[in-house]
Amino acid sequence: MTLTMTHLSPAAPSPGGHLLHPIVRKLSAFGRLSAEERAALAGLGTGAQRVEGRLDLLAEGAAPESAVLILEGVACRYRHRRSGARQITAYLVPGDLCDPDILHLDRLNHSVGTLGPCRVARVPREALASLNQQYPAVARALRLAKLAEEETTREWVMNVGCRSAIERVSHLLCELHERLRAVGWATKAGYDLALTQQDLADTTGLSNVHVNRVLRQLRLMRLVEMGGKRVDILNLPALQEIAEFQADYLRPAAG
Amino acid sequence: MTLTMTHLSPAAPSPGGHLLHPIVRKLSAFGRLSAEERAALAGLGTGAQRVEGRLDLLAEGAAPESAVLILEGVACRYRHRRSGARQITAYLVPGDLCDPDILHLDRLNHSVGTLGPCRVARVPREALASLNQQYPAVARALRLAKLAEEETTREWVMNVGCRSAIERVSHLLCELHERLRAVGWATKAGYDLALTQQDLADTTGLSNVHVNRVLRQLRLMRLVEMGGKRVDILNLPALQEIAEFQADYLRPAAG
DNA sequence: TATTTTTAGTATCATTTGTTATTAACAAAT
DNA sequence: ATTTGTTAATAACAAATGATACTAAAAATA
Numbered sequence: 418m419t420l421t422m423t424h425l426s427p428a429a430p431s432p433g434g435h436l437l438h439p440i441v442r443k444l445s446a447f448g449r450l451s452a453e454e455r456a457a458l459a460g461l462g463t464g465a466q467r468v469e470g471r472l473d474l475l476a477e478g479a480a481p482e483s484a485v486l487i488l489e490g491v492a493c494r495y496r497h498r499r500s501g502a503r504q505i506t507a508y509l510v511p512g513d514l515c516d517p518d519i520l521h522l523d524r525l526n527h528s529v530g531t532l533g534p535c536r537v538a539r540v541p542r543e544a545l546a547s548l549n550q551q552y553p554a555v556a557r558a559l560r561l562a563k564l565a566e567e568e569t570t571r572e573w574v575m576n577v578g579c580r581s582a583i584e585r586v587s588h589l590l591c592e593l594h595e596r597l598r599a600v601g602w603a604t605k606a607g608y609d610l611a612l613t614q615q616d617l618a619d620t621t622g623l624s625n626v627h628v629n630r631v632l633r634q635l636r637l638m639r640l641v642e643m644g645g646k647r648v649d650i651l652n653l654p655a656l657q658e659i660a661e662f663q664a665d666y667l668r669p670a671a672g
Numbered sequence: 673m674t675l676t677m678t679h680l681s682p683a684a685p686s687p688g689g690h691l692l693h694p695i696v697r698k699l700s701a702f703g704r705l706s707a708e709e710r711a712a713l714a715g716l717g718t719g720a721q722r723v724e725g726r727l728d729l730l731a732e733g734a735a736p737e738s739a740v741l742i743l744e745g746v747a748c749r750y751r752h753r754r755s756g757a758r759q760i761t762a763y764l765v766p767g768d769l770c771d772p773d774i775l776h777l778d779r780l781n782h783s784v785g786t787l788g789p790c791r792v793a794r795v796p797r798e799a800l801a802s803l804n805q806q807y808p809a810v811a812r813a814l815r816l817a818k819l820a821e822e823e824t825t826r827e828w829v830m831n832v833g834c835r836s837a838i839e840r841v842s843h844l845l846c847e848l849h850e851r852l853r854a855v856g857w858a859t860k861a862g863y864d865l866a867l868t869q870q871d872l873a874d875t876t877g878l879s880n881v882h883v884n885r886v887l888r889q890l891r892l893m894r895l896v897e898m899g900g901k902r903v904d905i906l907n908l909p910a911l912q913e914i915a916e917f918q919a920d921y922l923r924p925a926a927g
Numbered sequence: 928t929a930t931t932t933t934t935a936g937t938a939t940c941a942t943t944t945g946t947t948a949t950t951a952a953c954a955a956a957t
Numbered sequence: 958a959t960t961t962g963t964t965a966a967t968a969a970c971a972a973a974t975g976a977t978a979c980t981a982a983a984a985a986t987a
Contacts, residue, residue: 480927496830499916504833506826518819521812523925526823557776564773568781570825571761575751577832578759578877582974613934622833624975629936644935645983661754670778837944868964879945884966899965900953 438462439488439600443512444558446599446668454552461486461514461548465538468531470611475515475529481522483539485515489602490535491593491610495619496527505620507570508532508593512600517545517559533611533646561669568666577622580660585621586631588660590641594650595664607649693717694743694855698767699813701854701923709807716741716769716803720793723786725866730770730784736777738794740770744857745790746848746865750874751782760875762825763787763848767855772800772814788866788901816924823921832877835915840876841886843915845896849905850919862904 438459444450450458465488468474474485474492485492487509494507494515506527509515515529520542531537549556569592576585593610597603614632618625635641640656642649650656693714699705705713720743723729729740729747740747742764749762749770761782764770770784775797786792804811824847831840848865852858869887873880890896895911897904905911 494826496826498830498834502834504830506829518815518822521815521819521924521926523927524920526920527826560773560776564776567773567822567825570822570829571749571751571782574761574825574828574832575753575759577829578875579753579757614936615934620833625935626937626976627974630974633936665779665781669776671776869966870964880965881946881967882944885944888966 437601439512439602440486440514442600444555444562447558447561448554448671450554450558454555457548457552458555461540461544462488462538465536468535468537470531470533470535473528473530474537475525477525477528479525481516481519481525483541484517484520484545485509485529486538486540487511487513487515488536488538490531490533490537491597491612492529492531492535492537493616493620494527494529503619504622505616506573507566508596508620510593510596510600511602513566514540514559514562518563520545532616533609557671561671564669565667568669572666582621582623582627583631583634584660585623586617586628587635587640587656588662589617589620590648590650591653591657591660591662592667593648594653595662595667599667605650605653607647609646610648611646612643612648692856694767694857695741695769697855699810699817702813702816703809703926705809705813709810712803712807713810716795716799717743717793720791723790723792725786725788725790728783728785729792730780732780732783734780736771736774736780738796739772739775739800740764740784741793741795742766742768742770743791743793745786745788745792746852746867747784747786747790747792748871748875749782749784758874759877760871761828762821763851763875765848765851765855766857768821769795769814769817773818775800787871788864812926816926819924820922823924827921837876837878837882838886838889839915840878841872841883842890842895842911843917844872844875845903845905846908846912846915846917847922848903849908850917850922854922860905860908862902864901865903866901867898867903 440461441450441455441458444458445455465486475481477496489511492509492515493505494509495503495505497503509529519525549559572592576588580588594603594608597608597610602608614628615625617623618628621628623631632641632643635656638655640650640652640659642651656662695716696705696710696713699713700710720741730736732751744766747764747770748760749764750758750760752758764784774780804814827847831843835843849858849863852863852865857863869883870880872878873883876883878886887896887898890911893910895905895907895914897906911917
């Protein structure tokens with residue numbers, strides 16, 4: 418238990434970061450929320466449970482019964498090819514709600530699983546519906562969050578479609594840094610994350626061996642060090658420069 | 673003018689296909705619509721205009737003023753890297769509405785442009801809003817269409833992330849075939865589409881030269897022939913087999 | 928602590944894919 | 958009809974990445 422806690426706690430999150438529910442923190446970035454709205458959102462986190470790493474939260478083929486709210490830790494969407502190859506299509510960080518919309522479906526065609534240990538809450542369809550009805554500001558923020566998610570998927574198409582290996586890996590590490598920082602789970606210096614090189618490979622469309630080569634290069638360039646369950650960012654500007662990382666897509670500006 | 677018409681008319685679309693507005697046809701696949709609802713949807717197409725090929729409908733950086741409904745022809749979303757490389761992140765076929773949601777934004781971070789000549793209608797924010805309010809069945813169908821679009825983007829991440837060159841190109845051609853067929857713009861035998869090899873390359877994350885190699889191979893295998901502005905599907909089952917193409921993601925099953 | 932299992936690191940070699948250049952075919956424009 | 962630009966086809970070569978195999982290091986488990 419203590420061990421698990423250690424894994425989950427970032428080295429030094431921004432002060433007060435964990436007092437605020439991550440979804441409140443995330444959605445506040447998309448528009449001011451009243452105290453009542455914040456309370457209602459925070460209520461989604463009641464009944465949260467700890468889940469160990471490498472476990473499925475939603476399984477391909479099943480009919481989703483509830484959305485999943487990530488409170489701590491990182492999960493991902495993924496699918497397997499017949500060959501067994503896995504492709505990760507998204508990461509879910511604290512504050513992310515997965516999947517409000519897919520609740521309309523009979524059958525998921527991808528799975529969602531934890532990477533490291535997580536704390537997650539199941540959010541029933543009805544809770545979401547009433548939240549959307551009662552609090553237009555929350556509904557609006559959720560819509561913008563959704564837009565950000567879509568932009569992110571498109572950014573991933575860019576990433577695997579037209580960036581080199583080192584650019585892809587750098588871009589991914591920048592994105593995770595930015596997203597975790599937004600909810601208090603990363604500092605300027607880096608973040609705790611149980612990502613294996615195989616995970617990175619399955620995300621970036623590279624082989625595990627080549628990811629290893631890229632990481633060695635990033636280490637030698639003194640940009641990033643990934644060891645154990647930790648990502649240390651040594652030179653963020655340079656890393657972002659390599660990746661051509663522009664954080665706009667993570668925070669769509671509302672009109 | 674006659675020439676343009678020729679380019680736009682498919683060889684032999686399914687009978688009556690063009691009498692129905694493509695968006696009605698498309699959304700009907702997601703749920704039964706009343707005559708009134710169909711009429712309201714068809715109304716979105718009034719004021720449609722012809723647009724030539726290789727023209728932007730929405731430009732990166734601009735604030736979108738209206739959504740765009742594609743009635744004929746094919747358009748795409750794309751972005752450029754600093755290097756000039758272009759990545760296409762989605763295709764838009766007749767019946768596709770682009771982008772209802774992005775209307776909330778100040779600033780697009782991708783462009784939308786036509787590939788060949790198109791017929792498109794601008795759909796003002798208000799028209800969409802009232803449609804959604806008045807006709808819940810339409811709103812539901814639009815939601816499902818949106819889900820299909822999201823699944824499609826994820827499928828593209830799979831495509832560029834973990835498929836070989838020939839698999840990627842095959843998958844793309846299968847997807848276009850399926851989507852165009854759903855709205856009457858492709859037959860079993862193929863479809864008219866002004867796609868250059870460079871377009872294919874920008875979509876699949878390959879070089880134009882390699883796309884040419886792949887197309888030659890597909891031609892020699894007697895699976896596909898792409899010439900001029902035409903895609904001829906010679907052996908659909910074999911093509912789908914190569915691509916591991918499963919059309920489910922294009923039509924999410926509602927619960 | 929000992930012992931499996933997983934993950935990381937590295938080397939070697941094979942393969943795929945990209946780059947550049949050149950020509951031919953085609954389409955558009957004058 | 959000529960010219961100009963675009964697209965397609967191909968070759969020759971270079972570079973990036975993948976596959977396999979093996980060892981070392983960590984982590985998880987007993």
